[in-house]
Amino acid sequence: MKKLGLIGGTGPESTLIYYKKIVYGANKQIGKEFFPNLTIESLNVFNVLKYCSDRDYDGLTQYLVGGINNLIAAGCEIVSLTGNTPHIVFDALREHSSVPLISIIETTRDEAKTQNVKKLGLLGTRFTMEEDFFKKPFREVGIDVVIPAGRDFDFVVEKISAELEHGIAKPSTQAEFLNIIQRMIIQSGIDAVVLGCTELPLLFNDVTLSIPCLDTLEIHSKALLSSIKL
Numbered sequence: 001m002k003k004l005g006l007i008g009g010t011g012p013e014s015t016l017i018y019y020k021k022i023v024y025g026a027n028k029q030i031g032k033e034f035f036p037n038l039t040i041e042s043l044n045v046f047n048v049l050k051y052c053s054d055r056d057y058d059g060l061t062q063y064l065v066g067g068i069n070n071l072i073a074a075g076c077e078i079v080s081l082t083g084n085t086p087h088i089v090f091d092a093l094r095e096h097s098s099v100p101l102i103s104i105i106e107t108t109r110d111e112a113k114t115q116n117v118k119k120l121g122l123l124g125t126r127f128t129m130e131e132d133f134f135k136k137p138f139r140e141v142g143i144d145v146v147i148p149a150g151r152d153f154d155f156v157v158e159k160i161s162a163e164l165e166h167g168i169a170k171p172s173t174q175a176e177f178l179n180i181i182q183r184m185i186i187q188s189g190i191d192a193v194v195l196g197c198t199e200l201p202l203l204f205n206d207v208t209l210s211i212p213c214l215d216t217l218e219i220h221s222k223a224l225l226s227s228i229k230l
Helices: 012-030 045-053 057-073 085-096 104-114 126-130 135-139 150-162 171-188 216-227
Strands: 004-008 038-042 078-081 119-123 144-146 192-195 213-215
Touching (some): 004 012, 004 057, 012 216, 038 057, 045 057, 045 126, 057 078, 078 216, 085 104, 085 126, 104 192, 104 213, 126 150, 135 144, 192 216
Parallel strands (some): 004 078, 119 144, 192 213
């Protein structure tokens, strides 16, 4: 099994979930006395968000490349980011990396295509929702991506930053996210929703929606398990 390296800390809660899914997923596939060797380079999500806010994408690239190089130096043969927002510079990171990088967006796009999604509602950080890096790969395969409007947009951005990135999941926040999705179904005609922030599963792990829910963390972790097999 190839050694996996994760750029974690973007944020901490999703890093913990990735770790458990990879470790116990490999254990289930290989056997009860096996756990995979992997390395986590924990960076600061708020540094990432500051680089994005300043539109300092060269600075963000260098920040992440430093983490990737540390993982490569630790013997990692495959590397992945545990957050959606850092994928804003994914193409540049891929050019700088001497080992394969597995994209959370590409793997989620492939799953959406498999499920024959036509119009996808996107929830994520301000940068994931506003910028084109997440939407473009979907658009290129004929999937329209829409985001919440007005106060709903602001609510999603605020709750991710102020609550979920700190591991806080409030029932009231969950309820309003469900209301936002329902409004997107009615107003925009979405036929699926994507959790485009890897902290969002904290709110959605115990709910059933009326439309398919694409959890980028779940989809990505399965792809990573497949990629590290011998």
